[in-house]
Amino acid sequence: MRATSFPHSALLDLRLVPAALVTWAVTLVGLLGGWVPAAVLACSSAVLLVAAWSVRGRAWRNGLLAVLIIAGVAAAGVAVRAHAVSAHPLRVAAQQGERVTLRATLAEPPRPLQGASYGARRAQDRSLAHVRLSSVDTGEGKTRVGGRALLLVPTAQWRTLIAGQEMTVTGRAVPPRGGELLAAAVQVNRPPTQVLPPPGWQRVAEDLREGLRSTSRAVLGPAAAGLLPGLVVGDTGRLPPEVVEQFDTAGLTHLMAVSGANLAIVCGAVLLVLRLAGAGPVPSSVGAGLAMAGFVVLAGPEPSVLRAAVMGAITLFALALGRERSALPTLSASVIGLLLLAPGLATTVGFALSVAATAGLVLLAPVWAGAMHARGVPVGIAESLAVPAAAHLVTAPLVAAISGEVSLVAVAANLLAGPLVAPATVLGVAATVLAPISAALAAALVWLAGPELEWVLAVARHASAVPGASFGWPSGVLGGALLAVLSVIALIVLRGRIARLVLASVVLIVVVVVIPIRHQVAPWPVPGWAVVACDVGQGDGLVLSTGRDREAVVIDTGPDPVLMAECLRRLRIRSVPLVLLTHLHADHVSGLPAVLSGREVGSVAVGPLNEPAWAAQEVRATARAHGAHVLPLHAGQRLRWPGLVLDVLGPRGELARTTSADDANDASLVVKATTPAGRVLLTGDVELPGQSELLAAGVDLRAEVLKVPHHGSRYTSPALLAAVRPRVAVISVGAGNDYGHPSPLILGALTRMGVRIQRTDQSGDIAIAAEGDGRAVVERGDPVRPDEN
CATH class of the missing domain: 2.40.50.140 (Nucleic acid-binding proteins)
Known part of the structure; x- marks a missing residue:
């Protein structure tokens, strides 16, 4: 949407804004506080409605009455819904x-x-x-x-x-x-x-979506084939996890979510064609409305799609009547209508981001574009700069509150990627519709969308690789509020010429001096690293160098493909001859697709227990899809590379023959790695029975580095710690986890032994590297924050 398409007078039409804000506020009270506070607000609105008749001034009185009526309706509606939910037999x-x-x-x-x-x-x-x-x-x-x-x-x-x-x-x-x-x-x-069976229209829509997916896979590369359904219908299920991470870091994630942008692109294309054909406002609006309805069916009646459809319907109605479009009243009316019909939207992140982004385009983008044009910047360039800048500024506090990060490259990335999203989306929608009629024509349209998709992917890849592309920020409500206050202060201060010059100088110093120095002083990966414990949250993901350039063995893959992919990207790993899964719990195997995607992979090694069964099936299917061989391992086996030797120590005894899913932790593969930085004992989630089997077998467990079993749980035997006698203990654990990991008992025992403790929840990625005749621990210092939602 072009910024200057908003009439300036529309930006000042604030009549519906108070009603929208009040509707949102009372809805939140009902959702978060329950039906009683909402009922009190409804009654209070009724009482105040009577008192409002005495307000002098017709305009003020009418405005106040309108706000109170809408507030009362919203509060009563959410109170009725909340009471019904609280008394629901399923809730009981x-x-x-x-x-x-x-x-x-x-x-x-x-x-x-x-x-x-x-x-x-x-x-x-x-x-x-x-x-x-x-x-x-x-x-x-x-x-x-x-x-x-x-x-x-x-x-x-x-x-x-x-x-x-x-x-x-x-x-x-x-x-x-x-x-x-x-x-x-x-x-x-x-x-x-x-x-x-589903309704006929749902079946047709799913067949159309599957047609787009299959055509994309046949014509495009893996990343582009996963991106096109994301742009068209929000289906990102086949997008490689490392690409998801790149889009997130680059501030381009919104492109893969069906929203008002998708609807605007589709309806805009239909309007353009109809106007070029000579159709008047009413036929053009009807055609665009039909396209809107078809797109809602195609994408599915998701909240984000319906949210965009309400905005578009109001806009098309105004166009059909021949009235000048008023953006801010349209936004306010859509907020009121959606919250009255679907109060649950009030607490969703997508709704807040959508409203904030649209408000930024309405309030800030036209002003900034006009100011730049007045200083000699061409209109098109001014709008292209103002739109992503405004959208990013107003959504940054919400993004920071959710993710705990602020992107520094989002504006530039959106500026570079945005122009090619529209043609790729239009071609994708056209291919989706034509696939049942002509597979060849659909394939041709998808092929035409290929260069645009590759450009968007390249922008995300390069933007996310910029040093300091994002930085940490306090998450939660307080962090978001702090950034919002700072943003408002910056907008006020930067109205002055001197302040703008100071800001430009600071930005220049940061880009030219601070970021390069930071990355030179603390390079990553550290020279000579032998083992890295990746910060993958509440799970295990370790990378062991084989001594060859950009090649490593991976021990477990963590619970999150995105986090595992990002760790391997930071280490610049291109070849993985072996992925060893200690056992098949989700927090150790769910990142496997990220490891296998886009790299040369030899084998996926598993232990003797094929439980849980679903996980065993998924591991084999994933390995098969990436051309990797599944390799069973057992105690006594040895695997060698130029700079790495792996000795499989367990499971032993009865645990090596168990078939019970209850024994999955104790059936973990226990491996000793001999590296240039010393011996490293990798223990998976082995607990007391498994540890006892190892000790009873007389296995040599001595190692300079211990990966503490089961994320530092209290089920670690003092006898095991005494047998290992580590200098360094690495605990792979998620920040703010609900399991009490690591246990204070284990931390105390290690401390009394004089062991240096390193935790991924405190230090981020942890590298073990050789340093002369001794050993060194190098901390990345970038821990993953716990989820806030």
């Missing part, structure tokens, strides 16, 4: 943790779990599915009841389901997170039963 069952059977309809396709969720657990094998309830059976009888619930389901067994399918589900109900109008969250471990 959730309070007791009961098993329930639901008859429900999928509201949207299951989406892989990203980050911590219920139970603070991160696992790639789980997906989230929102459902509309038809009935609930708690064991005491079936109750026909409406409402919504969130299901935590196994990805492999649910991935083929689409929105609109009705099914029966059984699982354990738990209370949902606060701020959501959900009856409960239900933990499901089985596939659904009695599944009905």
Whole structure:
């Protein structure tokens, strides 16, 4: 959307802004505080409505009455909904943790779990599915009841389901997170039963989406084939994890989420074609409206899509009537309407980001573009600079509050990538529609979109590689509020010429001097590194140099593909002859696709226990898809490289023959690595029984470095620590985890032994490197922060 397309008078039309802010505020009160505070606000609005009649001045009185009416309606609506949820039979069952059977309809396709969720657990094998309830059976009888619930389901067994399918589900109900109008969250471990076919339009939409995915895979490279469905319908399931990380660092993640930008591109293209064909305002608006409706069906009725559709519908209505578009009233009206219809949007990050970005385009971009044009900058260039700058400035506090980071390259990256997103999106939508008619024509359109996609990918790749591309910032509400205050102060101060010159000088010094010095003083990877414990959150991910350039063995891959991919990128690893998975729990194997993607990989080594079964299947399927061989390992085997020797020490005894998933931790592969920096004992999650087996077998466990078992849990034997006698103990653990890791008992025992303790939650990536005749520990000092949502 061009910044100067907003009439300046529209920017000053603030009549609906108070009503929108009040609607949002009372909705938040109801969602976070419950139905009682919302009911009190509704009653208070009714009382104040009577008092408002005495206000002098017709304009002020009418404005106040309008705000109070909308506030009362919003508060009453959320109070009724919140009360219904609190008394819902499924909520009652959730309070007791009961098993329930639901008859429900999928509201949207299951989406892989990203980050911590219920139970603070991160696992790639789980997906989230929102459902509309038809009935609930708690064991005491079936109750026909409406409402919504969130299901935590196994990805492999649910991935083929689409929105609109009705099914029966059984699982354990738990209370949902606060701020959501959900009856409960239900933990499901089985596939659904009695599944009905989806509505015809949902089936058609899914077939169209699959047509785009298959055509993209046939024509484009892996990264571009994953990006195009993301631009068109928000489907990023096949995007390589390292690309996701690059987009995040570069501030381009919003391109892969269906929002108002996608809708504006599609509708804009239709409007342009109809106007060029000579159609008037009303036919053009009808055509664009039909395109909008079709796009909503294609992308799925997600909250972000509906949010964009409401904005677009109001805009098209204004166009059809021939009225001058007023951007700020349109935004305010869409906020009010959406919150009245779907109060749950008030607490969603996407809604806040969408509103903030649009407000920035409405309020700041036209002013900045006009100021630059007045100083001789051409209109097109001025708008191209003002739009991403305004959007980034107003959304930066929200992004910082969520991620704990502030991107310094986002404006430049969006400026370079933005112009090519529109043609790629239009070509992708056209290919999606034409795929059922002509596969060849669809393939040609996707091929034409290839160069644009590669350009966007290159921008993300190079922008994320810039030294100091992002820096840490306090997360949470306080961090976001602090950045917002600083941004407002900066806007006020920078109105002066001297202040702008000072800022330009500071930026120049930082770019030319500070960042290069920082990266020269603390280079990464450190010279001569032998072992790096990657900061992958609550899990294990270790990288061992083989002595060859850019080649390393990976021991476990962490819970998050993005974090593992970023660690390998920082170490510049291009070849991985072996990925060794100590055991098959999600916090050790879920990052496997990131390790295998885009690198030469030889084998994936696993232990004797193929449990959990889903994980064993996923590991084998992932390895097979990347051309890697699955290699079983057992105690006594030795593997060699020029600068690395691995000796498999365990599991031993009965644990080497176990078939029980309950023994997964104790069946961990225990490996001693001999490196130029000394011996390193890698223990997976082995606990007391497994440690006892090793000690009883008389295995030589001595090592200079110990990777403490199970993230420093209290189930580590003092006898094991005495047998190892490490100088350095590395604990791979997630910041703010809910498991109490590492245990104060283990930390105390190591401290009394004089062991130097290094933790990834405090130091970030930890490198072990040789230094003369001794050993050195080098800290990266960039720990991953715990999830805030």
